[in-house]
Amino acid sequence: MKSTDNKQKWTKQRKFKRAIATILLIQMLTAAPTAIWAEGSDANTSATNTSVTTTDTSSNTSANTSNTSSTPAADKAAEIVVPAIPDLAVKSAVLLEPTTGQVLYSFNSEEALPPASMTKMMTEYIVADQVKEGKIKWDDVVTIKENAAKQTGSRVYLAEGEQYTVKQLYIAMAVGSANDATVALAELVGGTELNFVKMMNAEAKRMGLPTAYFANSTGLNIADMPEGYRPDSDKETVMSAMDAAILAKYIVDDHPDFSDFTTITSYKLRDRDKDPIINWNWMLPGNASNTYLKQFAYPGLDGMKTGHTNAAGQCFTGTAVRDGVRLISVVMGASTEAKRFTETAKLLDYGFNNYTIKKVSAAKSTVPTAETVSVKKGKQTSVPLVTDQDVNFVLPKDVDPSGAAVSVNIDNKELTAPVKGGTKVGTVTYSFKVQGSNAPIQQTVNLVTAQDVDKAGWFKLFMRAIGDFFHDLFGSIKNLF
Template sequence: MLLNMLCLSALPAAMVFAEKAPASTAATTNTAQTTVAGSIQKPDLNVLSAVLIEPTTGQILFSENADKPLPPASMTKMMTEYIVAEQVKEGKLKWTDKVTVGENPAQTVGSRIFLAQGDVHTVEELYTAMAVGSANDATVALAERVSGSEQEFVKLMNKTAQELGMKTAYFINATGLDKKDMPEKYRPDTDKEDVMSAMDAAILGKHIVMDHPDFAKFTSIQSYKFRERDKAPIVNYNWMLESNKNVPNFKAYAYPGLDGLKTGHTQNAGNCFTGTAERDGMRLISVVMGTDSEAHRFTETKKLLDYGFDNFEIKQVVAGKSKVEGLDTVPVKKGKATEVGVVTDSDVSFIVPKGSEVKGVQSKTQLEPEDKLVAPIKKGTKVGTVTYTYKAEGIDQPQTKTVNLVTSEEVEKGGWFRLFFRAIKDMFGDLFNSIKNLF
């Protein structure tokens, strides 16, 4: 019987800079410097929490209090950005759609572009102001355009957070403002505030970069003039943009390959930053929360990204269309052939220490029930899955990836004559074995 076979083998006038760091003393945590696997040294950070992941595998490379829910400040806007981009992707919105500004966004404070009630701007203009200048008023205007009101949009934010696997995130507004800083008329009836863990921010960042690979069209913009009449453009709060390498005020922070994602600051949150950079074909996403200054959210991010890029790489361990050891074929019922070859439908890659050999990868297969493998069967038909597991030196948890097992060729349905004589052959074979077992 073919059931569950297992196979195991071995800074402008047009903006109010609300994110500018106050003279505060945000609490910090000194991450003990440790050596992993004898050679890879973890960074020493001054943060409340931090995490570093590789988005295609989801592998966590560094984690410090990463599951603790904290005020995310304007990193909340990543969810607004994601939802609006999804709406455009699904055809529910167009970048060219006009948005009429209501009372709520017009009264919203903090980082803003001074929208007036009745102003009309396109979705793209408001989105750019949100992504580049963290404009609270533009964010609320977009939220109202999507859902009719900010609080209805908040329901969508919380629903989306659950769907994306964000375990601690809870939103009360679209901007990340503390409740007391929202227009009084539009404050929700709750004692809660926006919260999100560093891990949740990384998960959200992962979905932004993977579901919307054109994200940098907005997040990498250095400056943006929202209106022709504005005396100065909006300047991106992200000092680490690679394109800032020639900007005197920011060149000390510019980071090769960095093109996003979102800064955040409130008095309660301290200074936060979700960053992403790509080098040599590998992208990383970092999150730091609760740093004590604008500058330190970037210096701590640099430590995290350097740690990832200096010590790790993505390596393919199984090529697509590969056979699984010990499972070249599976039986087929009612076909011209009685079996068909099976291969993986995609490649498998893991994060490994740079320059290391990949050894000890294990595989475990799970096949479809026998009654599903009945001809005719097309090439590429899923017949099961194979899960690969690998424990890399320098990474705390084993990595796993599951891919489909598919047929490597087509199997046509057998004619009645062929199937009739095959049945007779099988019957006599079973009878012979039964008699043989009597002696």
């Protein structure tokens, strides 16, 4: 009996709810034309917008939910098996690909060591920058001063009071590693060599070279500098192989004409000179016809700088291009002049024979888990997202680039119109695991809006609000039954 009474009570409540819902629905349907179709010809547009708004809201909610969670993490990335690495007879070494900055080989590469005349790469960079910025010109005339004339070691025997152009001195520095020409250029740019050295150390800091410290422009030991021109500190010039490689990368990137100087095999500075300046870099392809040096000539090698002191041993920063790929190598502390080149050849061969640059994702690509982001008050309620640049990795030749793990991070889950194309809303990180290493190799690029979104007019926003209202209301009514 009690059960029957409850059932009758529930039936009455249900009928009452239906009646209320029916009355509300009739009232809204009879009132709606006044609000929605008052503009006459816009009726169909309004109905369409309501439908689109409902669909877009649903899809944006879904997109935002996926955007906030990262997709395949680095631990799900394909694992790269490192090719067998060469055994080099040097104190330190590194092999770097400059466009990605990836390090393909590293041995003791972070240790600060005497770089000898590889120091001159920083002098070359700064002088080339001065020319690029128009502060000096290649044909400017430089008068040799006492400090330059008194330099020891590798030199072209400049005399105080002689005059040469910036270009002549630069070639003497780049080709013959001439200490006197180097100091003459340093004094031209800095006023004094010590002032120029301040510029060198400032540039090292800007470039992010943690171990690099310069005591002079040449790489000579302080004791070998002319008296009266030595620094107050007894701290000698040091630089790691990694820092030398990064410095070479700056030269390659910022002064791509470097090879106009570094590939010169010989140069006659003065007409009176009996013999020309010979390039200390035996690996230049131009030496292939030289009876004594052809064994060292390396196809595609176009720089960069040798170095030698008793403290540093034999050093060489090299760079070569093969099949459109450039590599930068550094060896420090080789035992002989020949050894610095044979070990460099091993290092470059390792890179070129085993690795290549592979595109993992092109610029303006969509990421499946972050295809759109919602937009408030816009003509469109969402905007497509794309990556802002190519994603390239230097990978072993047998590695499939599609094996990269993709991790998405959205900083801005909703934008407000107007929105400019190219607006950053997050980042995407692509990763590969490396066998035997806890640290993956990875590259992060920005996720940006693919197009502009203008702010919607008041009528469109009004219609959209009504559509949202009906959507929510019908949902509530549905839940009553």
